[in-house]
Amino acid sequence: MSRPRKTMILAALVALLHAGAVPDPATAEEDAPEAPTATREMSETAAPFVKPESRISLGLGIRDGVREQFGVFDNARGSGLEALLEADLTLRDDTTGRWTTARVRNLGRDNRNVCLGLETQGAWGAELGFRQMPRIAPYTPYSNNSGLGTTSQVVAKPATPGLGGPVTIGTRRDRTTFEAYKVFAKDFRVNLSVRNEEKSGNRQWGRGSAPEFLLEPIDWTIREFGTHVDYLGKGLQLALGYNGSWFENSNALVDAIANTDNPAVLGNHTYLTLPLDNQAHKFEVSGGIDLTPENHGTFKVSYNRATQNEHLPTSEITGLALASAPASLQGEVNSFLAQGNLSSRPLANLKLETQLRYFADEDRTPTWLITTANPNINVHTTPISLRSTTGKLEGTYRLADRTHLTAGVERRLQDREIPYGNDNVSDGMDDERFVPFRSDLDETTYKLQLRHTFSELASGSLTLQQADREGSELTKSVKIMGSGPGKIAPFHISDRERRRARLAFDLRPMDPLGVQLSSEFTEDRFQPGVDPYGRRKGRTQLYSVDADYAPTNHWLVTAWYSRQIDEEWLSTGRFDTNTTHEADKNSDLRDGADSLGLGISNQFSRALKFGAEFHWDRVKSRYQEEIITDPTNAGADPAYPTAAGVTLTPLPSIVSNPQKWHAFAEYSGLGPGSLRFDVEHERWESDDWSWEFSDGSPFVYGTTTDGTVMLANGSQSSTFVGISYSTRY
Amino acid sequence: MNIPHRFLFLLTAILAFSVAPADPFVFAGEGTSVAEKVSPDPDTPPAATLSGEEIAGKETAGRMEAGGEKTEAEGEEEAEEEKARKIDTALRDDAECTFCHEEEDSPALLKIGRTKHGVVADKRTPTCTNCHGKSRAHLRTPEGQERPKPDIIYPRRSLNVPPDAVIDRDFGQFGIARSSVDAMNGACLACHRESRLTFWSGSAHATQDVACTSCHELHTDHDRVTEPGGQPKVCFGCHKSQRTLFNRPSHHPVPEGQMVCSDCHNPHGSAGPKSLRGDSVNETCYRCHMEKRGPFVHMHPPVMEDCRICHNPHGTTVADLLISRPPFLCQECHSDTAHRGQVAGLPGGRTTNSVLIGSAARGCLKCHTNIHGSNSTENSTSSGRFRR
Known part of the structure; x- marks a missing residue:
């Protein structure tokens, strides 16, 4: 019996024991709360507003067109009929406070969701849920390869492009959850949560040794069990909890081979490994306490132990691994958190927030030698531990009745372990590490905010932030052969200066009209230091306006528009045959997105309501790269090289333009029932070249192998018409 | 775990919880008006008129103040009114309020009776004054003046938008609060001390003076922020950048209603960065993407x-x-x-x-x-x- 099963059964036994330990119904009756002294009396006209309402909706829809892009998460990719089944059932027993609920969504679709609940409010409650979540790739491969998505896959060779049937790439999660709580005594509550998730399907993969098309088999089970006991007193709240989680993969290894290769030869096989079973156990205690009427403290301490000690499948294959390589990784990562917060009000007009936090990921996985294939670059496992300490102080002072000034500072220190390395030629460079590391980081963030309420109808805020990050020297990673160490500063650890500003303004110039304006600006400047390559600058700008207009209580109009621009400047280098500097490259990457949303709804009469929504986006991604060839390298390749008659060309921009229209009309003059019509039109236009060659033809894997052709539809549209009948009671 | 195991576990857990004695959790605030415990900010600007919600012009109130000689019929009518005044409609002990705020006057307000707050068998549930204050002055209209507002007044988007209207945008954070945020949130926090709220003080939303009612709607059985299709729209009311990002071609299925913001974040605060549910970014991601956990x-x-x-x-x-x-x-x-x-x-x-x-x-x-x-x-x- 596997450990998760044991734990689940143990949980069930604990629940059984609990059931046996509680008083019998007769005793419970004695301990039951006194009967409610207040009951409601209401007129027949008031009752419909006070009694919980249930609704069942049945209908039919028809869809016409192609919506591979919009159908990623519901698997409704083409034309067809759809059953429209939804329900909200709520029963409440007013004398006992017992709720019985059922929520059903999309029952006739692949993204169905059902949730059943039973609760005696204030005493106990339980909820059982089921959710199905598909995710289907918005493109289609046509492949000759066989066994795709299994543990034995065969690449076609010789390959004729486009032969073979279409392959669906996608996964589906079937998630079952159970949650419950029980109140004990006066201030104690026990919570229980269980999740079982089966994920099946496949996702795009590759053979590894060449750009060839394979599919990773997905047959996973994710389980989670959590429980916490809460004490919820007036001045003190405590929670003691445990959370266990288990990942199980039915497969561990995939064997890929070309159909013309001799399977008796070990070197003809490509053994691709899969994620292995792993588990984690977390214990935590957290709470809040009123220290004084003006001081409230919170804290949390947690310890999480994650392990992966499954048998490594490649260790079984004779001749594949070193004799010193492990049969089990004995992987172990321990995480520890200790955090305390204090919220205080030392003065009537001053609030202070203080936080001290320590978080560590301690990787206790042994260091194993795995690879000696390259004489200069032995490869070991890379356990890395990270320890962060953060201190924060923020104060908000009320300058006047309607003005608040906030100032804060936060400092974060991080201790970063540098993994085991090799200096095979004693030149001071780590021949095993391809990327420089840093042993510590130090970042300080300052914040200043002004909030002001101009009047009952206008308010706004301005927030400024500045953060400076620096750290120890970057290590010398593997040298570029013959030309010194890798000269790059990875952006997530390099010296950085960040500036951020946010402006928000709310205005209601007249009662029916509300307007909100907001703008955000963030700029990161990375300090190159002695390392010429890496990210140089990043910038994000956002401008947004929202409005709602309700001229009467029958009409509501909403509108919003946002423009967001994300930019990045990156400097990189290229060396020919790994020895000589050939070119420097400066990349200017930009995503510019415009989004617009419009909505209108009208209660035309007591029985008739209608509404419409329109959503439009336009995202343009630009990939500019300036290539500065080294004039001292006469034999350098051209900026855009050619190999075997195939030439590289600069990346074009990509413009994607999704649109959605939705309109509905609902007639409720049928007693308890109502009739609803929905019309939806979706359109997707994109010149995304991800699955194309530079001439616009479909991308094909391999040259003399594979031949899988990828087809993506850049122009899709779909129309849906649905009619449904709902009854409420 | 095979199906029988799962079934056994679920069945026993349900049984265990259902046979346990009903012992309602009694809050410290029971029997005491929250408003008595919440001290509205003394420096809060005086509440402005909330004409769409107020009771001004209520004929019954007018009669209450009319005074003078009473006929027998008027006396009987008053006795009936007095009797009606003691009948609760939506919440426990709400008769004094729902006498005026009845289905003709304020039908949407009565929908709070459909919610968890409206469970009269649960002794912890509040009455109107727990959230709106004792509001004694509100009961009488001084002659020649407008009726005073309740003690604690909550913001509304627009007077023309009914409280339970489903609208697309909600400018919660900078909404025009009529009472101080401390007073409004104090009314909620006086009762709500669940562990998911432990880190509210010091959270990003608390320090930005976000009111509970900026996100939650109470007088409806469809609180948008607790529903998959509605929650992101509430969050996007302030988090505009996230709205544009979720409209990019590659996104988590939040716009599709398959996920909600609170699957990853606890808007009430947490011990994790960015109010994440996990203690770290990766711990949060591993909940669904456990295969990436390794080592x-x-x-x-x-x-x-x-x-x-x-x-x-x-x-x-x-x-x-x-x-x-x-x-x-x-x-x-x-x-x-x-x-x-x-x-x-x-x-x-x-x-x-x-x-x-x-x-x-x-x-x-x-x-x-x-x-x-x-x-x-x-x-x-x-x-x-x-x-x-």
């Missing part, structure tokens, strides 16, 4: 450090939520040799050349296919480079 034989260091180094969970223009398109993303850290430092570009046709193939299709990931980590112990340079 792996060959671990890609950024993976175990922070998923956001390569992914933006809200949305991007590149497949799989990558923050940048390969090879640019990979070259943020790997840029030197002819292969790793290759120029970004599209090949003119079929090729397997490693300096031409890094941008098309999945870019570098076509070969470095186990980029999160590999469990291969093969003595090969490929295994350490996430190609096995």
Whole structure:
């Protein structure tokens, strides 16, 4: 019996024991709360507003067109009929406070969701849920390869492009959850949560040794069990909890081979490994306490132990691994958190927030030698531990009745372990590490905010932030052969200066009209230091306006528009045959997105309501790269090289333009029932070249192998018409 | 776990909880008006008129103040009114309020009776004054003046938008609060001390003076922020950048209603960064993406450090939520040799050349296919480079 099963059964036994330990119904009756002294009396006209309402909706829809892009998460990719089944059932027993609920969504679709609940409010409650979540790739491969998505896959060779049937790439999660709580005594509550998730399907993969098309088999089970006991007193709240989680993969290894290769030869096989079973156990205690009427403290301490000690499948294959390589990784990562917060009000007009936090990921996985294939670059496992300490102080002072000034500072220190390395030629460079590391980081963030309420109808805020990050020297990673160490500063650890500003303004110039304006600006400047390559600058700008207009209580109009621009400047280098500097490259990457949303709804009469929504986006991604060839390298390749008659060309921009229209009309003059019509039109236009060659033809894997052709539809549209009948009671 | 095991577990758990004695959790505030315990900010500007919600003009109130000689019929009418005044409608002990705020006057307000607050059998549930204050002055209209407001007044979007109207946008954060945020939130926090609220004080929303009612709607059985389709719209009311990111081609299924913001964040505050449910970014991501947790034989260091180094969970223009398109993303850290430092570009046709193939299709990931980590112990340079 596997450990998760044991734990689940143990949980069930604990629940059984609990059931046996509680008083019998007769005793419970004695301990039951006194009967409610207040009951409601209401007129027949008031009752419909006070009694919980249930609704069942049945209908039919028809869809016409192609919506591979919009159908990623519901698997409704083409034309067809759809059953429209939804329900909200709520029963409440007013004398006992017992709720019985059922929520059903999309029952006739692949993204169905059902949730059943039973609760005696204030005493106990339980909820059982089921959710199905598909995710289907918005493109289609046509492949000759066989066994795709299994543990034995065969690449076609010789390959004729486009032969073979279409392959669906996608996964589906079937998630079952159970949650419950029980109140004990006066201030104690026990919570229980269980999740079982089966994920099946496949996702795009590759053979590894060449750009060839394979599919990773997905047959996973994710389980989670959590429980916490809460004490919820007036001045003190405590929670003691445990959370266990288990990942199980039915497969561990995939064997890929070309159909013309001799399977008796070990070197003809490509053994691709899969994620292995792993588990984690977390214990935590957290709470809040009123220290004084003006001081409230919170804290949390947690310890999480994650392990992966499954048998490594490649260790079984004779001749594949070193004799010193492990049969089990004995992987172990321990995480520890200790955090305390204090919220205080030392003065009537001053609030202070203080936080001290320590978080560590301690990787206790042994260091194993795995690879000696390259004489200069032995490869070991890379356990890395990270320890962060953060201190924060923020104060908000009320300058006047309607003005608040906030100032804060936060400092974060991080201790970063540098993994085991090799200096095979004693030149001071780590021949095993391809990327420089840093042993510590130090970042300080300052914040200043002004909030002001101009009047009952206008308010706004301005927030400024500045953060400076620096750290120890970057290590010398593997040298570029013959030309010194890798000269790059990875952006997530390099010296950085960040500036951020946010402006928000709310205005209601007249009662029916509300307007909100907001703008955000963030700029990161990375300090190159002695390392010429890496990210140089990043910038994000956002401008947004929202409005709602309700001229009467029958009409509501909403509108919003946002423009967001994300930019990045990156400097990189290229060396020919790994020895000589050939070119420097400066990349200017930009995503510019415009989004617009419009909505209108009208209660035309007591029985008739209608509404419409329109959503439009336009995202343009630009990939500019300036290539500065080294004039001292006469034999350098051209900026855009050619190999075997195939030439590289600069990346074009990509413009994607999704649109959605939705309109509905609902007639409720049928007693308890109502009739609803929905019309939806979706359109997707994109010149995304991800699955194309530079001439616009479909991308094909391999040259003399594979031949899988990828087809993506850049122009899709779909129309849906649905009619449904709902009854409420 | 096979199906019988699951069934056994669920059945026993349900039984265990259902046979346990009903012992309602009695809050400290029971029997005491929250308003008595909440001290509204003395410096809060006086409440402004809330004409759409007020009771002004209520004929019954007018009669109450009319005074003078009473006929027998008027006396009987008053007695009936007095009797009616003691009948609760939506909440426990709400008769004094619902006498005026009845179905003709304020039908939407009565819908609070449909909610958890309206369970009269639960002794902890509040009455109107627990949230709105004792509001004694509100009961009488001084002659020649407008009726005073209740003690604690909550913001509304527009007087023309009914409280339970489903609208697309909600300008919660900077909404026009009529009472101080401390007073409004104090009314809620006097009763609500669940563990999910432990880190409310000091949270991003608390320090920004976000009111509970900026997100939650109480006088409706469809509180939008607790419903999959509605919650993101509430959050986007303030978080505009996240709204644009979720509209990018690659995103988590939040716009589709398959996920909600609170699957990853606890808007009431947490011990994690960015109010995440987990103690770290990765712990939050591993809840659903547990296969990435490893540890792996060959671990890609950024993976175990922070998923956001390569992914933006809200949305991007590149497949799989990558923050940048390969090879640019990979070259943020790997840029030197002819292969790793290759120029970004599209090949003119079929090729397997490693300096031409890094941008098309999945870019570098076509070969470095186990980029999160590999469990291969093969003595090969490929295994350490996430190609096995």
